[in-house]
Structure formats: C-alpha cells, structure tokens
Amino acid sequence: MRLCINIDHIATLRQARLESEPDPVLAAGICELAGADGIVCHLREDRRHILDRDVHILKQTVKTKLDLEMAATDEMVKIACDVMPYMATLVPEKRQELTTEGGLDLAAAELKVSAAIEKLKDAGIKTSVFIEPDPESVDLAIEMGADMIEIHTGKFARLKDPLEIINELEKIRQTSKIAKELGMGVNAGHGLNYLNITAIANISEIDEVSIGHSIIARAVFTGIENAVKDMLNIIRRIRQ
C-alpha cells in the first residue's frame, strides 16, 4: 500500500504569517527522501494554504507523483491542464469548512464532475473522485469515467463507539472490494493517523492512502523524515 503525503499544513503555517517559509516544496522533497510514494496538495478556491506557485514548482520538483486535489470547477480544471500533475482528485469544496467535510455527492454534481473528468482525461491526467464508502458512488464514478476512487475515511476516524467503527470499516471494506473487482484504483484518506491506519492497511484492496494532518502534526516534534518513516513502518508491518 502506497503512502502519499498531503503537505497542505506546511503551507497553512507559512500562510499564518504570509511569509515564504516553511516552504511546502521543501517539505515535499523531504517526504520523498523519507520514502513517501507521492505528494498531495489541495489548491483551494480561497488559496488558504497551497498557492498556485507551489503547484507549479511541485510539478517540476516532485520525483514520485503529484496528486492535485481540487474542486471540479473551470478555474481548477484549467490550472490542472496547465500544470499536468500525475493525477487529480476531485473533492467537494465549501468556503467555510476547516477541511474537506465529506465525499462528493456524485448524483447531484454529475454534470460538473463528468465534464471535469472528461477534460482532465483528455489532457492525459489520471482522475480520482473522493466518495463516501458506498457502492452506488463506485458505479457512478465508473460511469463518469474516473480511473480511481478515494474513499472518505473521515467518519471512520472520528467515531468512538466500537460497533459503529466496525460498521463503518465494513462499508469501507465492501466499497474497496467492489471498486477493485470493477477494475478501479482504490485510495483512501482523511483523518488517518498512527493508530487507525492499522485497520485501513488490513483492507488489502486499498492501493494507496493520502495522509496529511497527523503526519505534519508529528513532524512538528520529530521532524518530517521521522514522521513519514514512522507511518511507513506501521504500514509495512501489515502490507508490502
């Protein structure tokens, strides 16, 4: 299972002072040196953390693969087609939210998401859609032409009741299995940390996880290299 690191929170710290450091580009390089399989950044409409400059430089410097997380808007599709990241993950975006709050409602946003997927694919960019763990969304993602899904693990990560956790994990497992059987790439992310990653890594159909907050939070105390290696060690104990 691949580990991709979301570096948005390095940029959040920079933007707290509107200064030039810490630089998420440098952070991305250290993540890669520590063994990360990819770098993720979310260029939000309000540019609250990652800036256009970051995305352009990351495209030049990232040696693994760059996943541009983005809303399915004309502006973002145009930027993606200019930058040409390895892949784009389409997410719902609300201005007031602290972070992405849930998966895309593909039925409601069908036209917008399909149009974005078509343009991204025409440009040669792989596409992933961020969805809740439910098989109907997998069918819609396939109909829309997405190459991959990313299953939203935020609810699983927040739950406290053991039975509810088991139920949510089962939904993630079933959705992963169905998507894999239908030939899709299966990614997962949101709210994953050094404890709950074990349950997710045990779902063999999940190809890749995208983790930001917990790794950058640990890095404040241990450094980015150790924070990435600690997560990789846990994953590698379960998966190759």
Ligand code: PXP
């Ligand atoms: N995947 C998606 C689609 C996200 O929006 C985010 C948050 O930016 C993540 C993964 C990473 O979540 P976290 O920062 O909680 O690890």
